[in-house]
Amino acid sequence: MARPRAFDEERVLDAAMRAFWAGGYEGTSTRDLCEATGLDRSSVYNAFTSKHELFKRALSRYLDAMTAAQVEILGAGGQPAGERVRALLSKIIDDEFRHRGDGPSLGCLSVNTTVELAGHDEEVSRLLEQDLRRRLDSFQAVIEEGRRAGDVVSDRDPASLASYLNAVIAGIRVSARGGAGRADLEDIAATALDALFR
Numbered sequence: 001m002a003r004p005r006a007f008d009e010e011r012v013l014d015a016a017m018r019a020f021w022a023g024g025y026e027g028t029s030t031r032d033l034c035e036a037t038g039l040d041r042s043s044v045y046n047a048f049t050s051k052h053e054l055f056k057r058a059l060s061r062y063l064d065a066m067t068a069a070q071v072e073i074l075g076a077g078g079q080p081a082g083e084r085v086r087a088l089l090s091k092i093i094d095d096e097f098r099h100r101g102d103g104p105s106l107g108c109l110s111v112n113t114t115v116e117l118a119g120h121d122e123e124v125s126r127l128l129e130q131d132l133r134r135r136l137d138s139f140q141a142v143i144e145e146g147r148r149a150g151d152v153v154s155d156r157d158p159a160s161l162a163s164y165l166n167a168v169i170a171g172i173r174v175s176a177r178g179g180a181g182r183a184d185l186e187d188i189a190a191t192a193l194d195a196l197f198r
Contacts, residue, residue: 005078011049011060014035017058021109024116055152056123062109070135072144081146082197085165089189092169096176096185107177110139111170137163143196151198168192 004156014016019036030051034041048054073088096105110128119123139162146152154161172185 007037007039007043007047010094012039012047013054013058013061016054016107017062020055020058021062021106021112024112026116052123056127059109059113059124061072063127066108067131067134067138068112071138074138080149080151080197082151084142084190085196086193089169089172089192092172093176093182093185093189097182104179105173105176108170108173111173112177121158132166136166140167145198151173153194153196153198165192185196 015036015038016033019032023032027053029043030041033039033044033054037044039047044051044054048057069091070088073091074084076084076087078155079087082111084179096107099106110131113124113130119125136159140158142151142154143158144181152161153185156164168188171189175188176185
C-alpha cells in the first residue's frame, strides 16, 4: 500500500512557483526547490517525477490564478468596459509593486517563461498558448462590449485590439521588472486607455 503524502501539495506548488518566478526555470536548481518547499530531493522527485513536471504544475497554478483574476475584473457587470480595463491595469501595476518588496519586480511568470522557454519547450508552449487564448478572449469580449456602447475609440477589429492590450500588459510587466517606477507604468496604462476608450 502506498504511503500518503506527508506534505500539503498546494503549499509545495506555491513555494515552487515562487522559486521559479524569482529564478526562472534554468536558474532554479533542484536544491533551490528543496530549500523553497522544505522537501528533500527524493520527495520532490517521488511526488512530481521531475523538475520539469514540477515547473509545469507550478506554472499552471500561476496561470489559472492570474488569468481567473483578470477575467473576473473584465467580466464584472455594472461598469463601462473602459473602467474595467482601467481597473485591470491598476491591479497589474499594484501587483508589480506588491511582489517587488525591497528588490526588483519579479515581473510576470507567464511573460518570463515565454521569453525563456516558449521557443523550445513544446509542453510549456502549449500551456502558455492555452492561457493566452483565454486572456485574449476576455480582452476581446470587453472591447466588443465597449464598442457596442460606443466607448471604443479605435476602428480596428476587436481581436487586434485584444492583442494590443495583451502587449501593453506584457510591456508593463517587463518595464516593472526592469525597474520602472509607478509613475512610468501608470503613464503606459493611461496612454493605452486613451488609445482604446473615450
